[in-house]
Amino acid sequence: METAELRLELAVERKAVEQNLRRLLNGEKGIPTRLKSAMRHSLMGGGKRLRPILTIWTWNAFVQNRKNRGSVSGDVMDVACALEMLHTYSLIHDDLPAMDDDNLRRGRPTCHLAFDEATAILAGDGLQALAFCVLARAGGPTAGGLVDMVGRAVGPAGMVAGQQNDLDAEGVPVTAALVRLIHRDKTARLLAASLSCGAMLAGMGPAVLVPLEKAGLDLGMAFQVADDILDVTATSAQLGKTAGKDEAAGKATWLRVEGLPAARRRMNRLGRRGLRGIEAALPAGPARDRLLAQSGLMWNRDR
Amino acid sequence: METAELRLELAVERKAVEQNLRRLLNGEKGIPTRLKSAMRHSLMGGGKRLRPILTIWTWNAFVQNRKNRGSVSGDVMDVACALEMLHTYSLIHDDLPAMDDDNLRRGRPTCHLAFDEATAILAGDGLQALAFCVLARAGGPTAGGLVDMVGRAVGPAGMVAGQQNDLDAEGVPVTAALVRLIHRDKTARLLAASLSCGAMLAGMGPAVLVPLEKAGLDLGMAFQVADDILDVTATSAQLGKTAGKDEAAGKATWLRVEGLPAARRRMNRLGRRGLRGIEAALPAGPARDRLLAQSGLMWNRDR
Numbered sequence: 161m162e163t164a165e166l167r168l169e170l171a172v173e174r175k176a177v178e179q180n181l182r183r184l185l186n187g188e189k190g191i192p193t194r195l196k197s198a199m200r201h202s203l204m205g206g207g208k209r210l211r212p213i214l215t216i217w218t219w220n221a222f223v224q225n226r227k228n229r230g231s232v233s234g235d236v237m238d239v240a241c242a243l244e245m246l247h248t249y250s251l252i253h254d255d256l257p258a259m260d261d262d263n264l265r266r267g268r269p270t271c272h273l274a275f276d277e278a279t280a281i282l283a284g285d286g287l288q289a290l291a292f293c294v295l296a297r298a299g300g301p302t303a304g305g306l307v308d309m310v311g312r313a314v315g316p317a318g319m320v321a322g323q324q325n326d327l328d329a330e331g332v333p334v335t336a337a338l339v340r341l342i343h344r345d346k347t348a349r350l351l352a353a354s355l356s357c358g359a360m361l362a363g364m365g366p367a368v369l370v371p372l373e374k375a376g377l378d379l380g381m382a383f384q385v386a387d388d389i390l391d392v393t394a395t396s397a398q399l400g401k402t403a404g405k406d407e408a409a410g411k412a413t414w415l416r417v418e419g420l421p422a423a424r425r426r427m428n429r430l431g432r433r434g435l436r437g438i439e440a441a442l443p444a445g446p447a448r449d450r451l452l453a454q455s456g457l458m459w460n461r462d463r
Numbered sequence: 464m465e466t467a468e469l470r471l472e473l474a475v476e477r478k479a480v481e482q483n484l485r486r487l488l489n490g491e492k493g494i495p496t497r498l499k500s501a502m503r504h505s506l507m508g509g510g511k512r513l514r515p516i517l518t519i520w521t522w523n524a525f526v527q528n529r530k531n532r533g534s535v536s537g538d539v540m541d542v543a544c545a546l547e548m549l550h551t552y553s554l555i556h557d558d559l560p561a562m563d564d565d566n567l568r569r570g571r572p573t574c575h576l577a578f579d580e581a582t583a584i585l586a587g588d589g590l591q592a593l594a595f596c597v598l599a600r601a602g603g604p605t606a607g608g609l610v611d612m613v614g615r616a617v618g619p620a621g622m623v624a625g626q627q628n629d630l631d632a633e634g635v636p637v638t639a640a641l642v643r644l645i646h647r648d649k650t651a652r653l654l655a656a657s658l659s660c661g662a663m664l665a666g667m668g669p670a671v672l673v674p675l676e677k678a679g680l681d682l683g684m685a686f687q688v689a690d691d692i693l694d695v696t697a698t699s700a701q702l703g704k705t706a707g708k709d710e711a712a713g714k715a716t717w718l719r720v721e722g723l724p725a726a727r728r729r730m731n732r733l734g735r736r737g738l739r740g741i742e743a744a745l746p747a748g749p750a751r752d753r754l755l756a757q758s759g760l761m762w763n764r765d766r
Contacts, residue, residue, distance in 0.1 A: 190620030190648075195627040199619065253588060258580035277561035281584065282627050285556060286619030288588065292595045293614035296607045303607030304599045311596035316502065316589030317493030324498040324585050345493075 161453040169450060170213065177212045178204065181241050184294060191286070198275045198283035203248050206266040206400065210458070211247050211354040212240030217454060218358025218372075220447035236361050238298035239306065243354050245291035246314050250350075252284040254323060260405070267400035288314075302360050309360070313353035322346025331410035339412045340381070347387070348380025351458075355438075368441055375437025382431035382459040385423055388413040390463070392420070398463050431459040464756040472753060473516065480515045481507065484544050487597060494589070501578045501586035506551050509569040509703065513761065514550050514657040515543030520757060521661025521675075523750035539664050541601035542609065545594040546657050549617050552590035553653075555583050557626060563708070570703035591617075605663050612663070616656035625649025634713035642715045643684070650690070651683025654761075658741075671744055678740025685734035685762040688726055691716040693766070695723070701766050734762040 181203055185196070219236045255262040255270040256277065262270055272280035292307055299306040312318055322345030329338055355376040359368050390399060391406045392415060406413050414423035435452055442448045484506055488499070522539045558565040558573040559580065566576050575583035595610055602609040615621055625648030632641055658679040662671050693702060694709045695718060709716050717726035738755055745751045 188618075188620050190624060192624050192627045192631070194631060195619055195624060249588075253584055256581075256584065258584060278559075278630050279627065281556055281559065281561060282619075282623050284588075285591065286623040288591055289614050289618035289621075289623065293611050293618060296599075296610035296614060299607055303610065304602055307599035307606065307610050308596050311592050311599060315491075315592035315596060316498055316585075317491050318592075320585050320589040320592065321493060321495050321498065324495045324582065327581050328495070328497060 161449050163453075166450065166453045166457070170454065173213050173216065174209045176237070177209045177216075177241060177244065180237050181244060184238065184241055184245075184290075188290065194275065194279060195282055195286060198271055198279045199287055201268070201274050202252050202265070202271045202283060203245065203287065205268050207244075207248075209244060211243040211350060212237075213454065214351065214354040214376075214451070215240040215243060215358040215361075217447060217451040218355045218442070219362050220358075221442040221445065221451055222359060222362035222364060224443075224445050224447040235298045235300060236358065238294050239357050239361060240354075242291040242294040242298070243310070243350065243357065245287045245294070246310070246319075247350060249284040249287035249291070250314070250319055250323070252280050252287070256280060259323070259327065260409070262402055262405065264396060264402050265400070267397075299361075306357060306360060309356060310353050313349040318345055318349045322349070326412065329412035334412040334416055336414075336417050339414055339417055342412055343381050343384040344377060347384040348377045351380035351383060352376025359441075371437060372441040375434045375441060377434075378430050378437060379434030379455050379458055382427050382434060385414050385427035385430065386459040386461055388415055389420065389423060389427065390461075394463065400463070427459050431456070464752050466756075469753065469756045469760070473757065476516050476519065477512045479540070480512045480519075480544060480547065483540050484547060487541065487544055487548075487593075491593065497578065497582060498585055498589060501574055501582045502590055504571070504577050505555050505568070505574045505586060506548065506590065508571050510547075510551075512547060514546040514653060515540075516757065517654065517657040517679075517754070518543040518546060518661040518664075520750060520754040521658045521745070522665050523661075524745040524748065524754055525662060525665035525667060527746075527748050527750040538601045538603060539661065541597050542660050542664060543657075545597040545601070546613070546653065546660065548590045548594035548597070549613070549622075550653060552587040552594070553617070553622055553626070555587040555590070559583060562626070562630065563712070565705055565708065567699060567703070567705050602664075609660060609663060612659060613656050616652040621648055621652045625652070629715065632715035637715040637719055639717075639720050642717055642720055645715055646684050646687040647680060650687040651680045654683035654686060655679025662744075674740060675744040678737050678744060680737075681733050681740060682737030682758055682761055685730050685737055688717050688730035688733065689762040689764055691718055692723065692726060692730065693764075697766065703766070730762050734759070 185200060185203060216236055251265060252271045254260050255265055256272055263273055271283055295307050295310060296303045322342050325342045326346055329342065352373045355372050356369055359372055388406060391403055394403055396403045414426055435455055438452060438455060488503060488506060519539055554568060555574045557563050558568055559575055565573055574586055598610050598613060599606045625645050628645045629649055655676045658675050659672055662675055691709060694706055697706055699706045717729055738758055741755060741758060
């Protein structure tokens with residue numbers, strides 16, 4: 161698939177995701193005004209919308225040969241948006257003064273600067289709860305399985321573990337094993353879960369889900385190596401967040417373990433393995449091609 | 464039911480809840496050591512275990528005349544423990560410096576003092592995710608409904624809304640309507656959800672759930688008025704948390720709106736209405752009597 165064509169499809173899908181995110185947030189009655197503004201500030205503040213698009217396009221790959229080819233049901237769109245809510249909650253909390261203490265996110269002031277620290281903590285807490293509500297409502301017969309799977313990916317042995325290990329590793333000598341663990345938990349688990357959600361909603365079982373998760377973890381790790389590289393090679397304006405922070409904070413990155421050239425090779429190796437895994441797990445067709453092209457951009461990227 | 468007998472039954476149930484909480488936390492593999500210690504510090508640090516006991520005893524009231532009379536299945540015990548995890552996460556975040564900035568909880572140092580602020584934020588985040596996982600796993604066919612119902616109760620239009628409004632009301636003139644709203648969202652919603660979980664697991668529908676929720680909200684509001692009164696009349700040693708904080712922080716309480724005698728009358732009125740509601744919603748029998756006796760202690764209490 162040509163990059164220009166892919167970028168157009170991504171822009172269309174991103175817009176659909178954002179419309180649905182706005183609908184879901186506005187549909188919740190009783191959220192205090194200031195809290196809702198803070199949630200909206202972070203949720204609607206741009207972003208690649210990578211996780212929801214992975215969910216929708218994975219689902220598309222399985223249902224493209226069925227009757228509802230090409231269309232996206234409200235349910236898969238809602239589940240996709242729940243994943244974006246979880247990602248956004250994690251960004252809000254990661255940016256807090258007690259954590260990474262960042263002031264720029266998606267090109268705008270971080271939530272605790274635009275509002276205040278207490279509101280930012282609560283906006284994150286509220287987005288996490290809302291995400292699980294949306295998963296439960298949209299999951300149909302697989303609601304329990306979806307909540308459990310996603311909950312593990314973002315929970316204390318998943319994304320939260322990654323953030324804890326990431327903070328605890330600051331400034332101490334890092335090993336390859338530790339960086340791999342942090343990248344997997346902090347980033348790759350939720351990205352892999354995004355693929356898994358699409359497959360679960362399409363009714364797939366372990367024969368698909370297990371290899372697909374492995375491919376998602378590889379792609380997610382490639383994505384995070386790309387993030388580490390961009391932190392060094394890109395500008396804050398390009399990234400929409402503060403560049404050069406990893407080195408200043410003494411973060412555990414592949415660049416610290418093995419330097420830039422080796423990290424690039426690692427990124428390409430992981431990324432290519434992830435693509436092969438997706439190719440093997442999904443039925444051939446235009447939807448898989450689109451997902452593969454999009455997955456390639458997860459590591460071949462400039463922002 | 465005699466108070467001494469009730470206290471014995473409560474102690475037995477509390478021990479069973481704590482054993483299961485420990486089992487659930489230890490059963491999660493891959494939680495980083497420091498994060499797990501922080502979660503354990505707050506989760507296993509005492510407490511009345513009120514929410515899980517409400518769930519289990521409500522369930523008991525419905526199933527007492529069936530074959531499995533008196534026994535508690537793993538599922539209802541797990542759901543009950545998920546509610547305690549949600550309560551604990553809210554305490555950890557409420558105690559943070561950016562929120563209520565408290566240093567004593569359940570008679571021990573708050574999580575961010577025993578560990579650090581970042582770890583406390585993550586321990587709360589992790590407990591919330593784990594709670595939803597446990598609900599999803601233990602809910603069986605009603606998993607989706609349970610997660611949605613509980614998620615609403617603790618979400619941005621529930622418990623999180625209550626905390627936001629509570630913070631925003633500090634030091635400004637308060638009205639009765641605002642105090643009622645804060646108490647309902649901050650405290651009563653999760654307590655009502657605890658009763659609802661027991662009824663949902665027993666297979667009850669809206670004819671029971673709607674009036675039971677109303678009774679739970681009344682009891683929860685009576686519980687919170689009692690909390691406000693104790694903040695003024697009890698010592699920190701009695702409470703296991705800092706006494707006198709509400710007045711110092713200018714919190715929105717009934718005492719500020721109408722003074723101590725009127726607040727006491729309000730507490731008794733709400734509490735009695737809640738008891739009548741439970742009496743009407745649950746089948747008669749020893750399990751209901753025990754729940755009623757326990758519910759009376761929610762507002763007639765000295766800690």
